[in-house]
Amino acid sequence: MPATFLGVRHHSPACARLVARAIDELRPAYVLVEGPADMNGRLDELLLGHELPVAVFSHYRDTERVFSSWTPLCDYSPEWVALYRGRQAGAETLFIDLPAWHAAFTAENRANRYADAEARYAEAMARLFDRFEVGDSDALWDRLFEAAPDDGLAERLNAYFALMRGDTEAEDGDRAREEYMAAWVREAVSRAGDRHVLVVTGGFHQPALRALASASATNKGWPAVPEPPADAIGGSFLVPYSFARLDSFTGYQSGMPSPAFYQDVWEHGAEEAGKRLAQSVTARLRGRGQPVSTADLIAARTLTDGLAALRGNATPTRTDVLDALATTLISDALDQPLPWTRRGPLLPGAHPAVVEMVATGTGERTGSLHPDTPVPPLVVDVEERLATLGVELTAPVELDLAKVDPSGVGDTPGAAPELTTALPLRADAAATSTQESGRPPLAEAQTDEPVPSDGDAPSAPSGTPGVETAVGGLRSESLEPGQVGGEPIETDTADTRQGAGSPGQRPLATTATNVPVAREPAPPTQAAPTTREGTRSSAPSAEPGPTVGLALPARPPESAGHGTATASPATDATSPSPGPSPTAGTTPRAAQPTHPTESAGHGATAPPARPDVAVGGLVPSEADGARMPNAAGALGTSAGQAGHADGEPTEPGAQGLLVESGGSPAHSPDAGDVSRRSSGPLADSSTAPSVEPASSSGSTARSPGVESAAKSLSASDGFVSAAVPAHAPADPRDTVAMPSTTPTSPVKPGSPASGLVSTPGPLAASGGSPTLSPNTLVPSAPSSSLPTPPPSLDLLRSRLLHSLRVLGVPGHQRVEGSGLVVRERWEPSGTAGREAALVEAGAYGAGLDEAVAAVLDRRCREARAEPRELAGVLLDAVQCGVGATAEQVVTALAEQVRRVRDVGALGDVLGVALDLWRHDRIYHVAGDPMLAAVIGRCVARVLWLVDGAHGGRGVDAARLGALCGVRDALRHAPEVLPVRPDAVLAAAQRIAADSRAPADLRGAMTGLAWVLGDPGDVPAALRAAAAPESLGDWLAGLFALARREVAGAGDDGVLRALDSLVAAFTDDDFLVALPALRQAFAYFPPRERERIAERLLAARALRGSARGLLRLPADPLVLARAAALEADVARVLDRHGLRSGQ
Amino acid sequence: MDIVTTTAPDEELQRPPAEIRYAAELAALREADDAPRPPGWFLSPRAARRFIVGDPAAGVSRKFVGDASLVDRALVTLATNRGLMLVGEPGTAKSLLSELIAAAVSGVSTLTIQGGAATTEDQIKYSWNYALLVSEGPSPRSLVPAPMLRGMSEGRIVRFEEITRCPLEVQDSLLSLLSERVVAIPELGGEDARAGMVFARQGFNVIATANTRDRGVNEMSAALKRRFNFETVFPIADARIELDLVEAEATALLRRSGVEAAPDRDVLEVLVTTFRELRDGTTADGAVMDRLTSVMSTAEAVSVAHAVGLRGWFQRGEPGSAADVVACLAGTAAKDSPEDLARLRRYLEQRVGRRSGAQWRAMHAARHLLAGAEA
Structure with a gap:
């Protein structure tokens, strides 16, 4: 019996009814549904009895990308009806489409499996629009199918999809899917024999599927469900979903709009649904206080019916109802066309009634999962991290983010952007492993060619020189002695150099003792199992990777010292990942040709070794930050990531922004690049200092390198570890606890991550030939960027808590410190709803980092043109350590900044960006080029907005703040600005002279010109602005911008001029000017005010205490009024001759 | 019945109204029109829509390049008992659309009241031929109907341009007119209660336009607003x-x-x-x-x-x-x-x-x- 093909539109009630009828009539043996085939073994889970809407969330991560997609299911989805009714009717129900992570979906980045394909068939659609006189595809669908009677539905659907598809050849992705689905169909037909087979797929696939499935089955059994590639992790699980999220897909990803409306269509029929929509809109508007009279409703009803008749709809459609409601209820002119005629989100500025109408169509229903549903991986990940970091739900948490871990974090000037989170833990692990494996690897290392992986570049060909450089690099960090990269390192290095590792080994040993060595040299592969997913091909070893660079937060300085010693040999390699890198570096170098296997040869110490190395000498390398990336990069490359390493050189910059936390695969590539390209990346790093290295390390740490490294390396030892670190960032799980990484040992901090063991190896290796390898690594790193200190334990805890906060999971609340601060205090808040929130959040990602990145991404999109919101998202991204998202946020910020009209908001954003760009040592985003782009655009926009500002009284503090931001940007970041200082100077002088500009702006522009070096004649300008009403404002502007110049001016011209002006005021004028003058001088801190007072006294050739001048017995305003009052009284007395001559 | 009168041959008119300029298309559409037609309408809504939006197959040119669903809603509104208010920025073809709709729906687009600060009720409803009034007294002969009265008595669309520029008192004179669809002319009344009343015939409705720039619709009284369906005409999107x-x-x-x-x-x-x-x-x-x-x-x-x-x-x-x-x-x-x-x-x-x-x-x-x- 040939199969019966039903082509449907996803989430269409009419199609769902059709499917139900078909199942009832045919009683098929098999019902094949377009859905992820990897859920076939878990269909029972789907049918547990959830409250729809729910979705199958699929996630995928490999060295190149991270990908999430949803397969939403609601009551009126034909797919759901097929599964559910099919099961009821006794058929075997199967999903027959490729899994969500398959290239067919990921190639086009499709986040919604059930997206509409109509966008691709625009020409056919245009013809249909003309023929049926509708304006958009939703109206057409409603008219032809939803609002039309059911008879002939199947034929009409066939005709519609055939017309749409026409002769178009499917794109590659679709073709792969269609072929795969056809295989299932053929097999089902051959097994069903006489019984029916019902196939429910998207209508666009139906014609091709029909053709492909007509070939006879080859009787090979059911088609195999593809597995994720070896170096990737993918999985699916059920999550609750909501109508709001279903409706929020836009553009190509969108399906049927207005879920609540179509739910009503499904439950009550099209006509009733239209009436309910009108009723709900009315109720909602009345609830918001808008009068909706019965006469209005009568008119709306009339118009609805009339429109349906004119347009030829059998029953009023959604567009008819909404159009009528808008026309009759809104008695204003609209600013934008009605939104339901096009696909896309609501634009800002929509009429509030229109917003309510759209929201009514969307509805608020949320689904919930049956209690027996398995828990998403995020829950497990979070629990593990909490345990690893020692964060109790019931205890307050005090954090000092600037605390320098022994590893020498801290003080890295211009901290490299890279900040690998999990590092500390790994470092410990590394340390541990190094300890153990210390010896052999070293030996091996010796034999290695210090191939400078990055080597080509900076690394000094000779070991010694390289080491020097590395050391030098370290030194440049201004690390404290005892910290990696500090004095000790040098000595250690020297020792190690000589001792080919033995000296190094000693420290390792020591460290080893300190570190609970849980690890076992087990190859990283073992680690893999720990991963939650279990599908991870890349061994967890990869994870250890990242740690490598980290300075163990908990390590006491002596460890550090040891570490340094140890690291020196190994790390000398300057690669940030001290342990691994050297090892890795060396190994890879040797293997440069790429292959981890080669490194594996070395000694197979698993990546864990790395951590050790890291611990020991790693710390310093971490610190080097820059080095790390290189090292990591090197490692990564060595890991055989070669492929991945191909990150664009430019990437690094971007990645530098934040920790790789996003684990964006993108990073890896860079890293890979870096390492691979030895000279390339490294060389480049010199040019783009902080950024590059960071990126490289980051990237290396990230995925590709890591993953691949992890995999291949498990054996490779040090290399692996190197790879791991890189990788780690990519892996959301990497953050913080690396439980996964250490398969064996629960020891978090010191988890032996396989790398540990290997570290010694690499180190050794580096120690050996090493002078080269470490050196090569080192030199490159330092040149480019400052090392990124490994995240401290407190920083990791902070990130964990911030991440939970961003995800909306109750548990802890921050009570001290806001924004970017050094000290934080978190207190436990109620945990009601925690489980549910975690499960909900699981829909965003399989790991904490992924989930946070997804949430922030969504907020970023929703923030639209609100730069303050975007700045908030940026801050959150920094605090959660989500690098990739921060990049996206910064990109979005850079875009949105150009639309902003509010100078104050721009000032906020500029302030945040500049701060982050300049100062961030804790979060290590300093110097990031994306931030630089934001800064540049903000400055340009501020200058545009203040140019031409006319009128206005008083002081606009927000505007002055924005101008201060511009000044700071000109001072500290002139190279990133699109405007030259002389152009700004010219504009400032012009505006200062423009009499129509507000006074505070003029003063500010004078100040800006002063700061830029050409103040012109400030006293003259001051005199020109001397009207009592505006003097204070003018001065406020001047002082806000040029405070330092005024306070420190060599000559007292300004002060004298001001003095004479004020002295010339009459009492009334003075009273008028006084409040503004006080406000202006408030811009000076007390000490500077005192100095001004001194100079004033000096200018008047008086002697006295400046302090005394400043300290007044009462509020000056009161005093002035008192003085005026006394003067009045004196006048009256005089008039009446009552005052005796005084 | 075609009440359009011209003083010059059509070819010499500087700007002929739509029903003269497109007379051929209107005639052809009416010929071929078999869709249901609301009472008093010249064309059915479908045909009117085609006249305005264009129908290449039937040789009808596109005259309004804005949103077609706006035209749908406008036409259906005119078939109900609410008036149509077209609002928008100046220069967005509101008046052009109003003219086209009036020509299509009632065959006549010249029943137009131009609103302004000096508009009076006389110009809206009726005034008198004062010579005849004085000599003969009030009679239908001495009554000079203004467009609103003529539209009501003939059952046609009346266009009120720039309604928001009229003084508010004058605007409010439309209130009872629009709800009760009757104009009382007391001077002509007699014993018969209906003598002095002019009731609107089927087919009468009002299209008003307003600019959002000048005074916009903000000052319109709420009572008057709710007798209109508002449609915003947007500038050309493409x-x-x-x-x-x-x-x-x-x-x-x-x-x-x-x-x-x-x-x-x-x-x-x-x-x-x-x-x-x-x-x-x-x-x-x-x-x-x-x-x-x-x-x-x-x-x-x-x-x-x-x-x-x-x-x-x-x-x-x-x-x-x-x-x-x-x-x-x-x-x-x-x-x-x-x-x-x-x-x-x-x-x-x-x-x-x-x-x-x-x-x-x-x-x-x-x-x-x-x-x-x-x-």
């Missing part, structure tokens, strides 16, 4: 369509002015793009800037294109150039607002300067021609 329209209209105007050279499309594109950006307040690449307070409508663009062509032809004997555009923009933009000139100057300096393209560069080079803007 730049290509607007450019085509400007080009067609400008060419026609220039030919009528005796200019033989057709306008250069590239120059027109620069002109239309400038207008769109200054109108919307966003540039093509998304940056936000200030809108001009003057209205930069399509109609204005057509006038400027006309002026550009005239300038180019009569000064140099060639089609207008980008420099002519700059010179003519000042007149458009300034109106009475010096800030607008400054904003225009800023736009020319900063935005236009960054564009590539020969005409854009020419425009940037000519920015000093912007009369009146400070340096």
Whole structure:
């Protein structure tokens, strides 16, 4: 019996009814549904009895990308009806489409499996629009199918999809899917024999599927469900979903709009649904206080019916109802066309009634999962991290983010952007492993060619020189002695150099003792199992990777010292990942040709070794930050990531922004690049200092390198570890606890991550030939960027808590410190709803980092043109350590900044960006080029907005703040600005002279010109602005911008001029000017005010205490009024001759 | 019954009304019209829609390039007991749409009241031939019906342009007219209660237009507002369509002015793009800037294109150039607002300067021609 093909539109009630009828009539043996085939073994889970809407969330991560997609299911989805009714009717129900992570979906980045394909068939659609006189595809669908009677539905659907598809050849992705689905169909037909087979797929696939499935089955059994590639992790699980999220897909990803409306269509029929929509809109508007009279409703009803008749709809459609409601209820002119005629989100500025109408169509229903549903991986990940970091739900948490871990974090000037989170833990692990494996690897290392992986570049060909450089690099960090990269390192290095590792080994040993060595040299592969997913091909070893660079937060300085010693040999390699890198570096170098296997040869110490190395000498390398990336990069490359390493050189910059936390695969590539390209990346790093290295390390740490490294390396030892670190960032799980990484040992901090063991190896290796390898690594790193200190334990805890906060999971609340601060205090808040929130959040990602990145991404999109919101998202991204998202946020910020009209908001954003760009040592985003782009655009926009500002009284503090931001940007970041200082100077002088500009702006522009070096004649300008009403404002502007110049001016011209002006005021004028003058001088801190007072006294050739001048017995305003009052009284007395001559 | 009277042959009219200009199409549509027709209507709503939006198959030209679903809603509104209020920025073809709808629905578009500050109720409802009034007394002969009364008695669409510019008292005189659909003429009343009442026939309705710029609809009384269905007419969304329209209209105007050279499309594109950006307040690449307070409508663009062509032809004997555009923009933009000139100057300096393209560069080079803007 040939199969019966039903082509449907996803989430269409009419199609769902059709499917139900078909199942009832045919009683098929098999019902094949377009859905992820990897859920076939878990269909029972789907049918547990959830409250729809729910979705199958699929996630995928490999060295190149991270990908999430949803397969939403609601009551009126034909797919759901097929599964559910099919099961009821006794058929075997199967999903027959490729899994969500398959290239067919990921190639086009499709986040919604059930997206509409109509966008691709625009020409056919245009013809249909003309023929049926509708304006958009939703109206057409409603008219032809939803609002039309059911008879002939199947034929009409066939005709519609055939017309749409026409002769178009499917794109590659679709073709792969269609072929795969056809295989299932053929097999089902051959097994069903006489019984029916019902196939429910998207209508666009139906014609091709029909053709492909007509070939006879080859009787090979059911088609195999593809597995994720070896170096990737993918999985699916059920999550609750909501109508709001279903409706929020836009553009190509969108399906049927207005879920609540179509739910009503499904439950009550099209006509009733239209009436309910009108009723709900009315109720909602009345609830918001808008009068909706019965006469209005009568008119709306009339118009609805009339429109349906004119347009030829059998029953009023959604567009008819909404159009009528808008026309009759809104008695204003609209600013934008009605939104339901096009696909896309609501634009800002929509009429509030229109917003309510759209929201009514969307509805608020949320689904919930049956209690027996398995828990998403995020829950497990979070629990593990909490345990690893020692964060109790019931205890307050005090954090000092600037605390320098022994590893020498801290003080890295211009901290490299890279900040690998999990590092500390790994470092410990590394340390541990190094300890153990210390010896052999070293030996091996010796034999290695210090191939400078990055080597080509900076690394000094000779070991010694390289080491020097590395050391030098370290030194440049201004690390404290005892910290990696500090004095000790040098000595250690020297020792190690000589001792080919033995000296190094000693420290390792020591460290080893300190570190609970849980690890076992087990190859990283073992680690893999720990991963939650279990599908991870890349061994967890990869994870250890990242740690490598980290300075163990908990390590006491002596460890550090040891570490340094140890690291020196190994790390000398300057690669940030001290342990691994050297090892890795060396190994890879040797293997440069790429292959981890080669490194594996070395000694197979698993990546864990790395951590050790890291611990020991790693710390310093971490610190080097820059080095790390290189090292990591090197490692990564060595890991055989070669492929991945191909990150664009430019990437690094971007990645530098934040920790790789996003684990964006993108990073890896860079890293890979870096390492691979030895000279390339490294060389480049010199040019783009902080950024590059960071990126490289980051990237290396990230995925590709890591993953691949992890995999291949498990054996490779040090290399692996190197790879791991890189990788780690990519892996959301990497953050913080690396439980996964250490398969064996629960020891978090010191988890032996396989790398540990290997570290010694690499180190050794580096120690050996090493002078080269470490050196090569080192030199490159330092040149480019400052090392990124490994995240401290407190920083990791902070990130964990911030991440939970961003995800909306109750548990802890921050009570001290806001924004970017050094000290934080978190207190436990109620945990009601925690489980549910975690499960909900699981829909965003399989790991904490992924989930946070997804949430922030969504907020970023929703923030639209609100730069303050975007700045908030940026801050959150920094605090959660989500690098990739921060990049996206910064990109979005850079875009949105150009639309902003509010100078104050721009000032906020500029302030945040500049701060982050300049100062961030804790979060290590300093110097990031994306931030630089934001800064540049903000400055340009501020200058545009203040140019031409006319009128206005008083002081606009927000505007002055924005101008201060511009000044700071000109001072500290002139190279990133699109405007030259002389152009700004010219504009400032012009505006200062423009009499129509507000006074505070003029003063500010004078100040800006002063700061830029050409103040012109400030006293003259001051005199020109001397009207009592505006003097204070003018001065406020001047002082806000040029405070330092005024306070420190060599000559007292300004002060004298001001003095004479004020002295010339009459009492009334003075009273008028006084409040503004006080406000202006408030811009000076007390000490500077005192100095001004001194100079004033000096200018008047008086002697006295400046302090005394400043300290007044009462509020000056009161005093002035008192003085005026006394003067009045004196006048009256005089008039009446009552005052005796005084 | 065709009550259109002309004093001159149709070909000589400067701007014939729609029912004369498109008489052939209307006749053809009425011939072929078999869809249900509301009582008193000249065409069915479907045919009226086709008349306005165009039907290439039937040889009906497209006369309104805006949103077609707006036309749907407008036509259905007129079949109900609510009036139609078209609001929008000046120059968005509200009056044109109102004229087309009236011609299609009742075959006559000349029952028009032009609202303004001096509009009185006489001009809306009725007035008297005072000579006859005095000599014969009030009688139907001495009554001079205004458009509203005529539309009611004949069952036709009445157009009320710029209703919000009328004094509020005058606007309110429409209230009972629209709800009860009757006008009382007490002077003609007698014993018969219905003698002095003019009841509206089927087919009567009102299309009002209002500009959002001047007073907008904010001051309209709520009671009057709820007797209308509001439809916002938006500027042309598609730049290509607007450019085509400007080009067609400008060419026609220039030919009528005796200019033989057709306008250069590239120059027109620069002109239309400038207008769109200054109108919307966003540039093509998304940056936000200030809108001009003057209205930069399509109609204005057509006038400027006309002026550009005239300038180019009569000064140099060639089609207008980008420099002519700059010179003519000042007149458009300034109106009475010096800030607008400054904003225009800023736009020319900063935005236009960054564009590539020969005409854009020419425009940037000519920015000093912007009369009146400070340096």
